[in-house]
Amino acid sequence: MGHFKSLLVALAVCAAGGLTNPLAAAPTSYPLTLDNCEAKVTFQKAPQRAIGLGQNSAEIMLLLGLQDRMAGTAFWPSKVLPQLAEANAKVKLLTVEFPTFESMLAERPDFVAAALPTLLGPSSKVAKREDFERVGVPSYLSPSTCLETKGSKDAYGSRAQLWNTEALYQEIDELSRIFDVADRGQALIADFKAREAALRASVTPGDKKLSYVFWFSSPSPSADAYLGGKNGASGFIADLLGGRNAIGAEAEWPTLGWEGIIAAKPDVIVIASLDRNRWELDKPEAKIKFLTTDPAVSQLDAVRNKAIVVMDGQAMNPTVRTLYGAEQVAQQLKALGLLK
Numbered sequence: 001m002g003h004f005k006s007l008l009v010a011l012a013v014c015a016a017g018g019l020t021n022p023l024a025a026a027p028t029s030y031p032l033t034l035d036n037c038e039a040k041v042t043f044q045k046a047p048q049r050a051i052g053l054g055q056n057s058a059e060i061m062l063l064l065g066l067q068d069r070m071a072g073t074a075f076w077p078s079k080v081l082p083q084l085a086e087a088n089a090k091v092k093l094l095t096v097e098f099p100t101f102e103s104m105l106a107e108r109p110d111f112v113a114a115a116l117p118t119l120l121g122p123s124s125k126v127a128k129r130e131d132f133e134r135v136g137v138p139s140y141l142s143p144s145t146c147l148e149t150k151g152s153k154d155a156y157g158s159r160a161q162l163w164n165t166e167a168l169y170q171e172i173d174e175l176s177r178i179f180d181v182a183d184r185g186q187a188l189i190a191d192f193k194a195r196e197a198a199l200r201a202s203v204t205p206g207d208k209k210l211s212y213v214f215w216f217s218s219p220s221p222s223a224d225a226y227l228g229g230k231n232g233a234s235g236f237i238a239d240l241l242g243g244r245n246a247i248g249a250e251a252e253w254p255t256l257g258w259e260g261i262i263a264a265k266p267d268v269i270v271i272a273s274l275d276r277n278r279w280e281l282d283k284p285e286a287k288i289k290f291l292t293t294d295p296a297v298s299q300l301d302a303v304r305n306k307a308i309v310v311m312d313g314q315a316m317n318p319t320v321r322t323l324y325g326a327e328q329v330a331q332q333l334k335a336l337g338l339l340k
Contacts, residue, residue, distance in 0.1 A: 025182030034174055037146035039129060041138045046180040047111035051104055052091075053126070054115025055080075056142060056319035060175055061113070062087050063320065064184045071107040074099035075119060078314040079275045081321075096276060101127040105135065113140045113175060115319070117147065140178070143167045144318035147252060158250040159231040162239060163318045165196055172320075195323050196240075203241050203330055204340040210243035210333075213266040213302075216253065216316055217274060218281045221290050224255035233318040234270070237326040241339065243268075258297055268338065269302045270329055272313030284310045307338060 033042045049071035052058025058073040059081065067087040074094040094103050098119070104112065104127070112132055114120030120127055120141050132139045144167040147159055169189045176185020214228030214237075228234025228245065229252050235245040246264040247254060269291065274282035281287055291303050302308065309332040315325025333339040 025176075025186050028177050028180040028182060032177060034140075034178075036174070037141045037143065041140060043111070043138055043178055047178065049107065049109050050111040050113065050179075051094075051107060051109045052115075053099070053104070053112055053119045054142075055314055056115040056144075056317060056321075057113040057140075057175075058088075058091075058115075059084060059320055060172055061179075062091075063188055064172075064176055064179065064181055066179055066181070067091050069179065071109050072104070074104070075115070077274050077276050077317075078312055078321075097278075098126050101131055109137055111138055111140070111178070113142075115142050115317070116145050117141065140175070142318075143170050143174075145252075159229060159252055160250060162231045163233055163236050165192065165236075165323070168192070168318065168320065168322070192320075192323060195327075199323065199326055199330065200240060208267070210238075210241070210267045210338060211246040211265070212238045212243055212268045212270055213246050213261055213264060214238075214270045214272070214316055215287060216272045216313055217279055217287075219279050221281070221294065224257050225261065226253050227256055227261075228270075228316050229254050232316075233322045233325075234316055236318070236322065237270075237315075237329060240326050241330055241333070258294070262296060262300060266300070266302050268307045268309065268333065269300070270309050270311055272316055273310050274313040282313075307333075307336060309333060309336075 028046065031042050031044050033040055048069050050061065050066070050069055051071055052061050052073040054075045055077060061067070061070055062080070062084045067090045070091045072092040072094045075098060076096045080088040092107065094107070112120070118124055118126070120129060120139055122128060129139050144163060169192065172185050172188050176182045212234070214234035216226040216228065218225045227247050229249050230245045230247055231250055232252050238245045246266040247256065271284050271287040273284045276282055281290065288308060290297065291308060292298055297303065309329050311325040311328045312321055315321040315328070330339060
């Protein structure tokens with residue numbers, strides 16, 4: 001948490017104009033046209049009434065000090081980072097769940113940035129890009145979630161290549177240029193790169209390459225579990241810590257029954273902590289109770305060895321929180337003696 005707090009303090013100083021950024025960036029020249037998820041989007045000027053549709057989009061805007069130019073936010077699996085709470089309190093919360101297209105239009109937005117294709121995409125029940133185009137509102141989808149959805153059983157799509165932070169840095173850079181705060185964007189990227197390098201340098205994998213299962217949540221103990229896919233943020237975290245994702249599916253959020261999870265024989269089970277109240281198993285304590293009391297699941301080596309760690313569920317999405325989640329997992333595994 002210390003690294004994250006330092007990052008936010010530095011960015012707060014930068015946003016206030018008190019930090020000299022050696023990576024000074026040129027002011028944005030409008031009109032600005034970007035290629036975003038196979039679509040071209042043009043901005044005539046910096047947005048003044050933006051909507052952060054999804055937690056990652058909202059938190060990047062807040063990290064960039066843009067709260068005074070935000071008309072609203074929606075869809076929050078977790079509570080806002082404590083260090084951003086004061087800034088976030090200035091922005092209208094439409095809903096922590098899926099908003100309606102009409103509720104967003106009511107805020108008279110001049111820009112919508114979305115974190116997930118389920119919030120803004122061909123199969124989204126919230127809105128499609130052409131819906132916003134029709135009313136003259138430019139939209140932006142996180143490059144980290146521009147995934148192949150055709151033929152995928154997962155509404156979030158599938159990912160053929162392992163995600164890495166370059167897509168996150170692209171998103172921060174592009175959003176900062178859209179709002180004409182490129183200096184802040186470069187400062188944020190530099191801090192994240194330093195954190196990533198520090199984490200890689202601090203982890204010495206043991207003799208065995210650990211395999212991980214990342215359990216996001218389940219509607220019930222008997223239902224299939226939503227897991228982090230092989231090439232998503234979960235796979236990135238496993239790789240960053242010198243291990244591998246025990247789940248081989250390319251779907252971003254594959255669902256798997258517990259028989260399949262048992263067959264994967266993970267060394268470590270990473271469980272998500274979620275602040276939403278959709279399902280009982282969103283809570284980490286409910287997950288731990290199931291893992292340790294179910295007759296079959298409790299026999300997993302990872303459970304018997306108490307190799308169960310908790311991380312922020314939002315960090316299992318490819319977001320600004322992913323490195324923070326990796327740091328959480330590393331700290332707990334070091335305490336357990338599974339990482340050096």
